[in-house]
Amino acid sequence: MSERDEFLRVAGRAREAAAGLAPLPRAAKDAALNRIADALVTAAPEIVKANEADVVLARESGTSEYMIDRLSLSEERIAAIAEAVRKVAALPDPVGQSVRGDVLPNGLELRQVRVPLGVVGMIYEGRPNVTVDAAALCLKSGNAALLRGSSSAYGSNTALVEVMQGALAGTEVPPDAVQLVPGTSRESVKHLMRARGLVDVLIPRGGASLINSVVEESTVPVIETGVGNCAVYVDAAADVEMALDVLLNAKTQRPSVCNAAETFLVHADIADTFVPRALEALKGAGVTVHGDDRIRSYGQEVVEATEDDWHAEYLSLDIAARVVDSLDDAVAHIRRYGSGHTEAIVTTSQPAAKRFVALVDSAAVMVNASTRFTDGEEFGFGAEIGISTQKLHARGPMGLPELTSTKFVVTGEGHVRG
Numbered sequence: 179m180s181e182r183d184e185f186l187r188v189a190g191r192a193r194e195a196a197a198g199l200a201p202l203p204r205a206a207k208d209a210a211l212n213r214i215a216d217a218l219v220t221a222a223p224e225i226v227k228a229n230e231a232d233v234v235l236a237r238e239s240g241t242s243e244y245m246i247d248r249l250s251l252s253e254e255r256i257a258a259i260a261e262a263v264r265k266v267a268a269l270p271d272p273v274g275q276s277v278r279g280d281v282l283p284n285g286l287e288l289r290q291v292r293v294p295l296g297v298v299g300m301i302y303e304g305r306p307n308v309t310v311d312a313a314a315l316c317l318k319s320g321n322a323a324l325l326r327g328s329s330s331a332y333g334s335n336t337a338l339v340e341v342m343q344g345a346l347a348g349t350e351v352p353p354d355a356v357q358l359v360p361g362t363s364r365e366s367v368k369h370l371m372r373a374r375g376l377v378d379v380l381i382p383r384g385g386a387s388l389i390n391s392v393v394e395e396s397t398v399p400v401i402e403t404g405v406g407n408c409a410v411y412v413d414a415a416a417d418v419e420m421a422l423d424v425l426l427n428a429k430t431q432r433p434s435v436c437n438a439a440e441t442f443l444v445h446a447d448i449a450d451t452f453v454p455r456a457l458e459a460l461k462g463a464g465v466t467v468h469g470d471d472r473i474r475s476y477g478q479e480v481v482e483a484t485e486d487d488w489h490a491e492y493l494s495l496d497i498a499a500r501v502v503d504s505l506d507d508a509v510a511h512i513r514r515y516g517s518g519h520t521e522a523i524v525t526t527s528q529p530a531a532k533r534f535v536a537l538v539d540s541a542a543v544m545v546n547a548s549t550r551f552t553d554g555e556e557f558g559f560g561a562e563i564g565i566s567t568q569k570l571h572a573r574g575p576m577g578l579p580e581l582t583s584t585k586f587v588v589t590g591e592g593h594v595r596g
Contacts, residue, residue, distance in 0.1 A: 184360045185369040189324060189376040192297045195352035196322035200294045204271035206350040207318055211267035215260040217345035218310065218338075222256040228337035229306065236304070236330050244434040244494050249304040249331055259310050266314045266560040272578045273320045287589040292582040294320030296378035299359075299370050300563070301326045301392055303384035306334040311561035312381075313342055313356045318560075319581035322352075324377060326359035326370050328384075371396035381576075383564045386491065401576070404541075404567025405491045406436030407517040408549040411508040411534065412456075413525035414447040420546060421452060421524040422459055427548040428522065430463045434493045436565060437520055437552040441488070441498045443508045449476075449501045456499075465495045472501035488515040505530055509537045516540065518567040520552040541567050541574040 179187075199207075218225070229251040236249055272292045279289040298321045300312045309325055316323035327335040335358055343353040359370050371380065374397040382392035386405045393400050410428050412421045428439035444452055449472065457477040460467055467473065468483040480499070487498040488511070502508045505523075512521055522544035523534040531545045542552040552575060554562025559577030566572045572580035 181361045181363065181366060182369055185366065185373070186376070188357050188360055189297070189370075189373050191354040192322040192324045192357055193376055195354040196294065196296050196320075198352045199317070199322060199355050200273075200296075200320045202320070202350055204273075207271065207320070208267040210346055210349040210351040211263050211314055211317060213345040213349060214310075214314065214342050215263040215267070217341050218256055218260040218263070221337075221341045222253040225256055225334065225337045225341065226251055226253060229331075229334040232304075232306075232331050232333045239330075241304075241330065242494070245304060248434055249306065249334075251306055251334060255307070259307050262555065262561040263310060263314045265555070266318050266578075269318065269560050269578060271318065272582050275579075277584055284593065285591065286593055289587045289589075290584050291587055292579065293585050295581060295583055297322045297324055297376065298563075298581065299324045299326070299373070299377040299380040299398060301367060301370065301380065301382045301384075301388065302328070303388060304328045304330040305383075306331045306338060308383060309335045309338045310342070312563050313339075314561055315563045315576075315578060315581055317351060317355060319578045321581055322355040322357075324357055324359060324370065326367055329362035332362050368395070371398060374398050381564050401564070401566055401572060402568040403564035403576075404436075404519055405517045406438065406519040406565075407440050407489065407491050407515065408437060408520045408522075408552075409441040409443060409508075409512050409516060410439045410522045410524065410549065411443045411502075411505070411512075412445060412448060412452055413505060413523055413527060413530050413534075414445040415527035415530060416445075416448055416452070416524040417526055418448070418452055418455065422455060424522060424524050424546070424548050425456060426459055426463060428550055429460070429465055429497050430495065431548070431550050433495050435550075436491070437549050438493070439497065439522070439549050440490060440492050441500070441511075441515070443500050443502050443511060444473075445505070445508070446472075446501050446503050453477075453499075453501070460497065463495070465497055467497055467499050469499040470501065473499045491517070505533060506537070509534065512538055512540070519565065520544065520549040522547060522549050541565060 275292045277290040313323045346353040380398040382389045453476045468487040469480040474480045520542040554575040562575045
C-alpha cells in the first residue's frame with residue numbers, strides 16, 4: 179500500500195470516528211480522558227524509553243539544546259501532561275452550549291449551538307506533549323485528532339498515541355479518534371494538507387517556515403498559529419524593580435517557547451536608570467543582548483542589532499533591545515516587527531496602560547505582567563491546542579470553545595414560509 183493510500187485509509191477511519199464521537203455525552207468523553215491520563219502515568223517508563231531514542235538522534239543531528247528541551251520527556255513531565263488531561267476532563271463540555279437564542283416574531287424558536295468541527299489535523303514540530311494536549315482537547319470537544327508531529331519525535335509520538343488508543347479501547351470513544359499520520363516524509367505532510375473533504379480544519383504549530391508552508395500550500399482550511407516575537411515595553415512611568423522582574427521572567431523562565439520575550443523597549447526618560455540594571459541582570463542570566471546604538475552605549479557586551487534581530491523569534495537566551503522616545507514609538511516598533519502574539523507594558527500610569535492596550539494589535543496584551551502568561555492552562559482553559567495570531571476563526575490561546583463551530587437549530591409548529 180502506498181503512503182498516500184495508507185493516509186487515506188487512516189483519514190477515512192478518523193472521519194468515521196468523528197461521526198461516532200460527536201453525539202457522545204460529556205460523561206463518556208470525560209471517562210475516556212481520565213483513562214488516558216491513568217494510562218500515560220502507567221506507561222511512563224516505556225514512553226521515556228522511546229523518547230530517549232528520539233533525543234539521541236536529535237543530538238547526533240546537531241539539534242540545539244533549546245529544541246532538545248522541547249523534545250525531551252521525563253516521568254515527571256509525563257505526569258504533568260497526564261494532569262493536564264485530567265484538567266481538560268474537568269472542564270465544561272462546549273458541545274451543545276447555546277451561543278444565542280430567541281423566539282422570532284413568527285413564533286419560530288431559534289437557537290445557535292456549539293458543535294464539533296469534525297476531523298482536526300495538527301502539524302507540529304518536536305514537542306511530543308502537543309500530541310497529548312491536542313488529542314485531549316479534540317476528544318473533549320467532540321473532534322477526531324489526526325496528528326502529524328515532526329520526524330524527530332516520531333518514536334515518542336508513536337508511543338504516546340499507542341497508549342492513548344489502548345486506553346480508549348473499551349470506552350465509548352472510538353480509538354480511531356486519535357491517530358498519527360503515517361510516515362515521516364514531506365509527502366505525508368502534503369497528504370494531510372490536501373485532504374479537503376476528509377479533514378475539516380488544519381492547525382499548524384511551530385516555527386515561521388512551518389506555519390507559512392501550511393498556510394500557503396494547504397487546501398484544507400487553516401487556523402494559523404503564529405510565531406512569538408513578543409515585546410516588553412518599559413514605560414517612562416515604570417516601577418524599575420517590577421520591570422526587571424517582568425523582563426527577566428519573560429525572557430529566561432523558559433526561553434524556548436513562543437510566549438517568551440524576544441524584544442524589550444525602554445522609554446528614553448527611564449533608560450539611564452533601567453538599562454544598566456537590565457543589562458547586568460540579563461548578563462547574569464546568560465542572555466545576549468542585541469541592541470541599537472543607544473542600548474549599546476550602556477554596555478560594551480551588547481551586540482549590535484541588525485534588521486533581522488528586530489524580526490527574530492530567537493527561542494534562545496538572546497533578546498533585541500531598543501530605546502524609544504515615546505509610547506507611540508514603542509507601539510510603532512511592535513506594529514512593524516511584532517508577530518501579533520503577546521506584548522507587555524510595565525507602567526504605573528493608567529493612561530499609558532490604556533493607550534498601549536488600545537493601540538497594540540496582538541492576541542494578548544499584558545499590563546505589568548510577564549508575556550509567559552499567554553497560555554491556555556494559565557488562562558484556565560486547560561491544555562491549549564495552539565495560540566492563534568489570526569483574527570478568524572479564533573485568536574489567542576485556543577481551548578475547547580475554539581475547537582467548535584456552531585449550527586442553527588430552528589423549531590417550529592408546522593411553520594411554512596409565505
